[in-house]
Amino acid sequence: MIRFALGNLTSRPLRSVLSVLGLAVAIGGMVGLFSIAGGIDQVVSKTFEQIPGLLVQQQGAPIPLFSTLPANWEAELEAIPGVGVVDPEVFCRVNQLDGKMIINPPRFAIGMEIDARLKLKRSLYRENLVDGRFFLPADVETNHCLISREISTSISKSVGDVIDLNGSEFEIVGIYETGSMMLDVNILMDINTCRRLGRIDVNTVGCFYVEADDSVDNKTLQKSIEDHFRGRDLRTWQPRSQFGGSGNVLANLARRLDQSIKGTSTLRETDEHHTDERFKKEEKSHSDAESKRLPIEVRSADDWGERIAEFSQDLNIFLTLMTAIGVSIATLSIVNTMMMSVTERTTEFGILRANGWSKSEIMRLMTLESSLIGFSGGMIGVSIGWLATLLVNWSWPGRLQLHAGFPLLFTSLIFSIALGLVGGLYPAWRASRLSPMESIRRG
Amino acid sequence: MDKNGVSNAFIEVKDLTKAYHRASLETLVLRGVNCKITEGEFAFVVGPSGSGKSTLLYLLGGLDQPTSGNISIAGEQLTEMSSSELDTLRRTKIGFIFQSFNLLRTMNCIDNVLAPFIPTGQAAAKREEAEALLARVGLGGRMHHRPSELSGGEQQRVAIARAILKKPQVILADEPTGELDTETGRRVFDILRELNQTEGTTIITVTHDERYINQDDKVLRMQDGQFLTNR
Numbered sequence: 001m002i003r004f005a006l007g008n009l010t011s012r013p014l015r016s017v018l019s020v021l022g023l024a025v026a027i028g029g030m031v032g033l034f035s036i037a038g039g040i041d042q043v044v045s046k047t048f049e050q051i052p053g054l055l056v057q058q059q060g061a062p063i064p065l066f067s068t069l070p071a072n073w074e075a076e077l078e079a080i081p082g083v084g085v086v087d088p089e090v091f092c093r094v095n096q097l098d099g100k101m102i103i104n105p106p107r108f109a110i111g112m113e114i115d116a117r118l119k120l121k122r123s124l125y126r127e128n129l130v131d132g133r134f135f136l137p138a139d140v141e142t143n144h145c146l147i148s149r150e151i152s153t154s155i156s157k158s159v160g161d162v163i164d165l166n167g168s169e170f171e172i173v174g175i176y177e178t179g180s181m182m183l184d185v186n187i188l189m190d191i192n193t194c195r196r197l198g199r200i201d202v203n204t205v206g207c208f209y210v211e212a213d214d215s216v217d218n219k220t221l222q223k224s225i226e227d228h229f230r231g232r233d234l235r236t237w238q239p240r241s242q243f244g245g246s247g248n249v250l251a252n253l254a255r256r257l258d259q260s261i262k263g264t265s266t267l268r269e270t271d272e273h274h275t276d277e278r279f280k281k282e283e284k285s286h287s288d289a290e291s292k293r294l295p296i297e298v299r300s301a302d303d304w305g306e307r308i309a310e311f312s313q314d315l316n317i318f319l320t321l322m323t324a325i326g327v328s329i330a331t332l333s334i335v336n337t338m339m340m341s342v343t344e345r346t347t348e349f350g351i352l353r354a355n356g357w358s359k360s361e362i363m364r365l366m367t368l369e370s371s372l373i374g375f376s377g378g379m380i381g382v383s384i385g386w387l388a389t390l391l392v393n394w395s396w397p398g399r400l401q402l403h404a405g406f407p408l409l410f411t412s413l414i415f416s417i418a419l420g421l422v423g424g425l426y427p428a429w430r431a432s433r434l435s436p437m438e439s440i441r442r443g
Numbered sequence: 444m445d446k447n448g449v450s451n452a453f454i455e456v457k458d459l460t461k462a463y464h465r466a467s468l469e470t471l472v473l474r475g476v477n478c479k480i481t482e483g484e485f486a487f488v489v490g491p492s493g494s495g496k497s498t499l500l501y502l503l504g505g506l507d508q509p510t511s512g513n514i515s516i517a518g519e520q521l522t523e524m525s526s527s528e529l530d531t532l533r534r535t536k537i538g539f540i541f542q543s544f545n546l547l548r549t550m551n552c553i554d555n556v557l558a559p560f561i562p563t564g565q566a567a568a569k570r571e572e573a574e575a576l577l578a579r580v581g582l583g584g585r586m587h588h589r590p591s592e593l594s595g596g597e598q599q600r601v602a603i604a605r606a607i608l609k610k611p612q613v614i615l616a617d618e619p620t621g622e623l624d625t626e627t628g629r630r631v632f633d634i635l636r637e638l639n640q641t642e643g644t645t646i647i648t649v650t651h652d653e654r655y656i657n658q659d660d661k662v663l664r665m666q667d668g669q670f671l672t673n674r
Contacts, residue, residue, distance in 0.1 A: 001561055001562060003554075004547075004549070004550065004554070004558075004561055007549035007550060008549050010549075011548065011549040347545065348547060350506075350545075351541075351545045351546075351547065351558075352547075352558065353506065353530075353533075354504065354506060354533060354539040354545075355533065355534065355539065355558055355559040355605070356530050356531065356532075356533040356534020356535070356559045356609075357530070357534075357559070357562055358526070358527055358530040358562075359526065361562040364562070365562075435506075435507065436501075436506040436507070437498075437501040437506045437507040440501075440506075440541065440545065441497075
């Protein structure tokens with residue numbers, strides 16, 4: 001039957017090829033679109049599997065870049081049972097690198113407390129060093145930095161070279177490569193150096209990276225930290241600088257937008273008078289709620305993964321809608337091809353019926369032919385989609401990361417075969433309903 | 444009838460009518476046809492175009508349903524058979540030969556002969572038999588040729604091989620020499636007569652051309668949807 005079906009398809013090569021190509025484009029597009037979500041998932045897993053510790057950041061901040069916490073909470077964190085190392089971190093966006101404006105991919109300066117960072121049992125940048133050296137205690141307060149291999153390649157600078165970040169000169173002492181697009185955009189430096197670079201208040205940190213000692217697991221430690229800071233009100237705390245934080249206009253704007261959407265309290269309310277009045281009123285009426293308020297979020301790698309999976313699911317809905325357009329057109333093309341085939345092969349169906357073929361066997365033949373179109377289109381589409389993701393990843397390594405894994409490719413192929421099958425059902429039904437006598441006489 | 448009054452006809456047609464409807468117009472193609480054909484008989488249905496001969500042939504093959512009346516083949520009432528029973532009948536007991544050969548153009552000779560058995564999965568098992576049949580009709584060297592590479596006579600011989608591979612009880616031939624020259628037509632009828640004599644296959648042929656009718660053959664003359672004479 002398959003040989004017969006193949007023979008029928010190859011006997012009308014141009015039409016079959018056009019139909020296959022129509023489907024291949026749709027399936028290739030589907031693979032390409034869903035590889036975006038696949039790429040995000042891969043980046044997320046690649047990123048967070050390398051971060052075994054906990055991240056303590058401001059409640060409501062979507063990422064640590066938009067978080068600001070009091071630096072003096074470091075000592076409190078260190079005192080919590082089960083805490084091994086606390087590494088405070090600050091962030092700022094690098095707007096100019098070697099005099100050039102940076103738009104995309106973005107570059108972030110991460111300031112870390114070098115002494116604390118050296119105490120970590122697992123330090124992803126240290127573990128992924130590919131050239132030069134990691135920070136030493138002597139690097140504290142210096143303009144020494146580590147950059148990723150991706151940044152190094154893009155600016156053609158290596159260990160020992162000097163780079164200009166937002167107008168300040170830094171010496172590259174090491175090059176790392178984590179393989180994660182989210183991490184390889186970072187330029188690492190001492191915490192106070194980063195504060196100066198971003199004009200960040202000395203009493204401020206972006207977040208704390210906490211590594212547990214061997215006495216507790218992350219879940220327990222997470223709860224202990226949350227319990228410790230529960231009821232603490234960040235609204236009464238103000239850093240010295242008016243705008244403080246990262247000094248990053250974009251980050252501040254994003255934070256304010258985020259806060260206004262959520263209706264949460266602001267960390268740095270500029271209108272102090274308004275703030276004080278409101279807080280006094282609120283404190284009375286919400287005393288119970290205040291005691292339960294949590295000014296921080298303590299996130300493990302799994303929490304980050306879940307949060308990004310939610311975003312990924314939303315993205316999938318959008319991608320499904322986009323794919324549906326292409327797939328609908330491809331299905332109509334199959335229906336059209338098969339309907340033309342039915343019209344042309346009326347006599348053939350009559351002959352087959354005269355030779356004992358049943359209606360269902362005629363339907364089987366037709367749906368097999370359309371499924372073969374689906375299979376061929378699927379194979380070509382999946383191959384094109386897969387090769388395209390490799391090409392995109394190779395062409396823009398630091399900007400895009402697409403991932404078309406086996407499950408996506410296999411599902412796309414099955415989907416394509418199913419489309420072929422569905423596209424062939426109506427024409428097959430029409431073919432099976434033809435009167436054998438009329439069909440033969442028409443020939 | 445035998446001595447007990449039971450009909451010994453292999454094929455029996457009783458009061459058969461067939462009408463076609465186009466909008467409100469009814470065209471009566473067969474008007475109460477009756478006939479009997481015994482097993483192993485070589486029968487011809489002759490008559491002018493539009494007399495209803497081909498319609499009768501297709502109704503005998505279960506390819507269409509009569510408006511009224513009955514057809515029985517080997518004691519089985521075609522009008523009472525389900526669609527799948529009719530499919531089985533055509534696959535196992537009835538062979539068709541058409542004027543335009545009606546081979547499947549995407550298949551070579553051997554696959555055309557095996558076409559009835561493709562959906563049942565028996566094609567591979569019957570391959571040797573099909574090859575022998577093609578050799579028997581003189582196409583042993585052209586088994587892998589496509590219909591477009593064969594002459595009309597060769598194509599008709601492939602169609603005959605396809606019809607007889609199932610060892611049918613009846614062969615229904617619709618103008619089998621209509622597109623062939625006299626000599627090729629004669630060879631086609633030689634094969635059919637040999638089959639009739641050696642296998643005892645009942646053969647019913649619809650034709651305009653009476654050159655191939657023998658003295659002993661049954662001849663049914665049709666005109667305007669009715670038989671004029673039975674010989």
